Amino acid sequence: MKIPSELLAKIDEAISHYPVSQRSASLPLLHLWQEHFGHVSNEAITWIAQKLDLQPINILELVTFYPMFRREPAGRTHIRVCRTLSCSMAGSYQLRDEIAKAAGIDIKQWQADFYGNPHGDAEKSHSPEKLTGHAVHNSGHGSPVAVSADGQYSIEFVECLASCGSAPVVMVNDCFKENVKIAEAASLLSLQRSDATLPKVKTPHPREKRVVFANIDREGWTNDIECYLKAGGYAELRKALGMKPEEIVNEVKTSGLRGRGGAGFPTGVKWGFIKHGGPKPTYLICNADESEPGTFKDRYIIHQDPHQLLEGMIISCFAVGAKLAYLYIRGEFPEGAQILERALAEARSRGFLGKNILGSGFDCEIYVHRGAGAYICGEETGLIESLEGKRAYPRIKPPYFPAVLGLYQCPTIVNNVETLCDVKHILRMGGAEYAKIGRPNNTGTRILCVSGDVQKPGYYEVEVGSLTMGELIHEVCGGLKPGRSLKAVIPGGSSAKVLRAGEKFKLKDREITLEDIPMDFDTLAACGSMAGSGGVIVMDDSRDMVETLNNINEFYAHESCGQCTPCREGSLWMKKITDRMLAGGGVSNDPKVLKNVADNIAGKTICAFGEACSWPTQSFLAKFGDEFSARSTKDTPPPMPPEYTSEELASKDHIPAIPAPRNPGRDTMAEAATR
C-alpha cells in the first residue's frame, strides 16, 4: 500500500491533536483516507488500525457505524439528498429520482439489483445470495449508494442535513445546495459553488432580537478574523481573562442561560459541577453535531461567524479550567469544518489561542473533530465515546456523568454551539443584564428554526417567550401557503411531541390554543411538548399524519445506535408498523400496538434517544388517532413470504447476512406489502 507523503503528513498531524489517546484519531484518519482514496477499503481498515495500535475490528466497528464512510467507491460526483421530514415535505423523494434520472441511474433497477427484488425492500427479499456481491458491501452500515454505470455519479439518500428552512437540500460532493427545484435536478450534477458560504443578505424581521445571529446574513459581513475584530471581536475574551474563572461561572449562573441543545439544562449549574484543582484535567467540548431534524441554527454560526463561537469557547474553557477543547462538528458540514480550522489558525496567529493567551498565562488549545453522519453523536455521552474513537454508544448515567467521568474519564463540559456563543454575550452584557432578556427562567434569545409549510421558513432569533406560536407562524414566517390551514406543529425538533391545531392546552392559570403558546421552555413543557433545539416544523392540512410519522420513524430507526434493547428493536418496529399502514396493510390493533411499543421504549433506555423516538409516535397517535385508525382497518395482516425459502434452507449450509438493509423509502413499499 502506497500512502502519499502529503496524506501521511496530514495523518500524523491529525494524530497529534489527540495527545491523550490516539484512538481518538480513528475518525479523522478514516475521513482523510476516504477523502484521498474515495472509500475505506479493507486495506485501509487494517492500515489505520496498525497506525493507531488498535485491532482491525476497532476500525471496522466504526466504518460500519458511521454512515458517511463507504467501503466501496462512490461516483466521482457523489450526491447526497436529504430524506428527512422537512426535505421530504418539500419533495426530496421526487428530487432524488429526478437527479438519478439526470445522472443516468435507474433507481428502480438499482433497487431491484441491490435488494434482489423490484420493490427495493430488502426485508422481503427472497434472494439473500444476491446481497453478498458488490452492492452490499457498498452499503456501509446501511445507506446504500447507487452508482451510475460509468462511475461518474452516485446518489445517496441521507438523513437530515440540517438545513430544513431551505428544504429540499442536496450536497454535491462537499458543495451544498439549498431550495433545490425539481427542474434544477440536472444542473446539480455540475454544481461547483456551495450555498453555505454564498454571501446573502437577509434583513432581520422587526420582531427579532439579534444577539447571537447579529452578523448572520448581514451586509458586508465576512467570516474572517479581520471582519470580526473590526466589529469589536475578542474584547470579551480580553475581559474574561481579567476575571476569575468563578466570576465567569457566576455571571453565567446569574444570566439564567439554559442549554440550547435540546434539554434546556442551566449552563451555569452544569459548569458548577466541575471541581477545580482535581488531579484530572478538565475538557470542554463544543457540541456542533447539529442533527435534530428541524434544527439548522448552528450551521449559520459555524459558516458565517466562527470567531464568535471560538471566543465563546475560549472564555468557557477559561471559566471551567479546560486547557484542551474539542469542537465536535457533524460530518455533513465539511465546509464548516474547514472554516473553523481556518478560524482557529487565525485565532492562534493573533494570540487568542495557544500558549499564554493575551499574556494572561492561560493556555488553551481547540481542535476540530468531525463526526461522520451519526445523529446519536449529538447525545453528549455518545459524542464523548465518538470522540474517543469508538462507536457512539451513549454511556449509562450513573456513573458516567460527563462532569465527573467524561472524555477519557475526566471531568468534561459539553455545550451546544449557540450556548457557547451566548456566553460571550453574557460577558458583554453582564449576567444580570442578560437575564432581563426573555422571561424569568427562560432568559436570553432563542434561534427558532422554522421549516415546513410556511411562506417564509428560516431562522429567527427572538427573545425567549416574546412571540407566540401564532405570531411566529402567521406574522414572522408570513403565514401558511395560500388556501391552507394549520394542522400541526412540532415545536422543538422532530423528537418533540406534536401539537395539534385546535387543541386546548391547560396551563396553571388559563387555557390556551396552539397559536397562543409563547415560545419558551416552560410553557411548551406545560403544553406537553418541549422547546428542544428550537426546530419548529409546521404542517398544514395537506399533510398526512401517518406519512409524516412514518418519515420520522424511519429517521429514528436509522439513527438508533443499537446499543440498548428497547430503542434498538422498538424504533425499527414502529417504522415497520407505519410502513405497513401506509402500504394498506394496517390491522385494527396497530394503533394500540404502536402506542404500546412507544410506551415500552420511553423511559427504559440508556439515553434520551428512547424518548426522542417514542414521543413522536405517542403524540401523533394521541393527537391524530383517527388518521391512524383509518389506516388500520384490516382484520388480518397481509400475508408475508417465508423468511427463508425451503430451497434456501435445504441447499445451504450458510445463509448470508444482509448487512443492515435499509428501506430506501416508503414510496417503494406499497406494492410489496399489498400484493
Add this chain to the structure above:
Amino acid sequence: MSTAPAAPVPMVNVQIDGVWLQFPKGTRLIDACGQAQKFIPRYCYHPKLSTPGNCRMCLVEMGMPKMGPDRQPVLGADGRPEIAWIPRAQISCAQDVSEGMAVRTDSPMVQECRKGVMEFLLINHPLDCPICDQAGECRLQEFSVEYGNSSSRFLERKVKKPKSVELGPRVTLDAERCVLCSRCIRFMKEVAKDDVLGFVDRGSFSTIACHPERTLDSNYSLNTVDICPVGALTSTDFRFKMRVWFLKETKTIDINDGLGSNITVGTRENKIYRITPRENNDVNGCWLPDSHRLNFKFIADPARLTTPQVKGQPVDWRSALSITAELLKAYPSQAIAMIASARMTNEELFLCSQIAKTLQLGDRVDILPRTGEPDGILIPADRNPNTTGARLFQVAAPQPGARLPSIADRVRSGSIKVLICLEDATKCGLTPEELAASKCTVIAIDILPNATTRLATVLLPGSGWVEKRGSMLNLNDRLQRLNRALTAPGEARDDWEILRDLLLALGGTQNPATIESLFQWMASIHPEFSGMSLSKIGDLGSPISSMAALPANAAQS
C-alpha cells in the same frame, strides 16, 4: 500478605420489596437483590465483566431517602427513612447499594418494563428453540416463561442476520439469536486480553463480528459460549450433539494443570458431551481454557485398556495382582523403582507412598513433571494437577522429576529390574528401545495403550479422572474433590482400589473398603488432612492451612 485482620466493610441499609436488609458497601444492587432471594433477570450484566447496562432487563423501581430541609433523611413512623421513589425505572446492574436506598423488584412498573424488554428481544429472534443448542439453559426461554408475553404482536418481517458463522475454530455464531448484550466482546477484551470481537452495523442490524483477518481463536474462546445468555454463540464441538436437559452434570475438577479449575462434566449414558467451567472465585473464576475443556475425547477412546493383562494375555484381577506382588517380592528393593504420576489423586499417591515404603524404594520413586509457559490468565507453568500432593506424599523428588534421569540410567544399566509405571516410562528419559532392551519388568497402570504398556509384563487398566473419586491439592494448597461422572469401561478399576489391593498383596494390613475410609487412613498419617473428609471438602474445595512448607519448586508459578 498482611496478617492484620481486614478492616470491616461498612454495612448499608437497603429496603428491598419493603424489607430492610443490610449489605456491605460496594455491593451491586442487582446482587443485593439476588442475595435477598429477589432474583433480577439480566442478560448483559456479568459480575466478572464491565457493566454496559445495555440489555435493560434488570430495570427496577428505585427510591432514595426523602431529604428534609435540614438535608437529613425524613424518618417515617417506623424510624426508617421515608422513600422518594424515582418515577423512571433504573437499571440495577450499574448501581451500588447506598444507605437508605429502596427497590421494588416486582412492582407493576417493573413487570411492565420486563415484559416490554422481553418482547423487544424476541421480535427479531428466530424462535428456533427446537433446534437450538441453548434450549434448556437459555435465559431468553427462562425469562420468557417468567416475564414474557404468551403471544406475539409482531406482524413484520424479522431482520435477517448471518447464521452458522464460524467465528473461530471452536465457536459458531447465529447472529439472529443474539441479544447484543456484548458479554462476549467484553470477555475477549477484558479477560482474554484479545480484543477480537466487536459490533458491526447499527441499530437493529447490529451484529457481533470478527474482523475478516482475525478469528476468535483464543484459548479462552469457548468461555464466550458459556457466558452467552442465549443461543447465539455455540460450541462447534457440542453443537447439535445433545439436548442439554438430558445431560447428567457432575461437579469435579480439571486435571490439565496445577490450578485445578472447577468444572462441570456433562454426560449421558456414560459418555461425556461437554465440560464447562464451574464458578470458583478462589480458583478459576468463571473461566476455563478451551484446551482443557475439550481434552476429554480420550476417555471414550475405543483403545481404552479394559482388561488386566499379564504378558499380553487377559487375566482376572486377582491373578494379575498376585502375579504383580510375586514379581515385586522376587526382587530386592534396589531393583525396583516407581514412576508415580502427579495426575493421580491424593489417595492414590498416598497408597503409592505406602507401597514405596513397604518396598523400601527410597529415592527410586518420582513423578513425571509437565511444564509449559504460563499463559498469564489461568494456566500456570505446572501442567500436572497434583504436584503438590505428589510432593506432600514424597513420591516426587523435592524438584519433581529430578530423580528420573538416575532411575532411567539404572534401568538402562540393568540394576533396576522392575519398574512400576503410573506414567508412560518412555516419556521419563527412556526411549521405547532402551526400555525394551533393558529387559526390565514393567508393571503398568494406565488407561490407554502407549509404548510402556505395550512392553508391560503386567498391565492393570485404571480409570480416567472423570471416572474416579478422590482429592487433589492445587498449586495454592487448595484441597479439591474429584467426582465420578462416568464408570470406567470394561474391567478397568479405580486406581486407588488397584493400589490398595497391590499393597495388601505385598503384605499391607490396612484394607479400606471405601475411598472415605482411605481418606481417613491418609488423614491419620498426614496431619494436613486431619479433620477433613471427602464430603467436608465441598464442591468448591477448601484451603489446607496447616500445610507444611514444601521446598521451593521451580515448576510452580
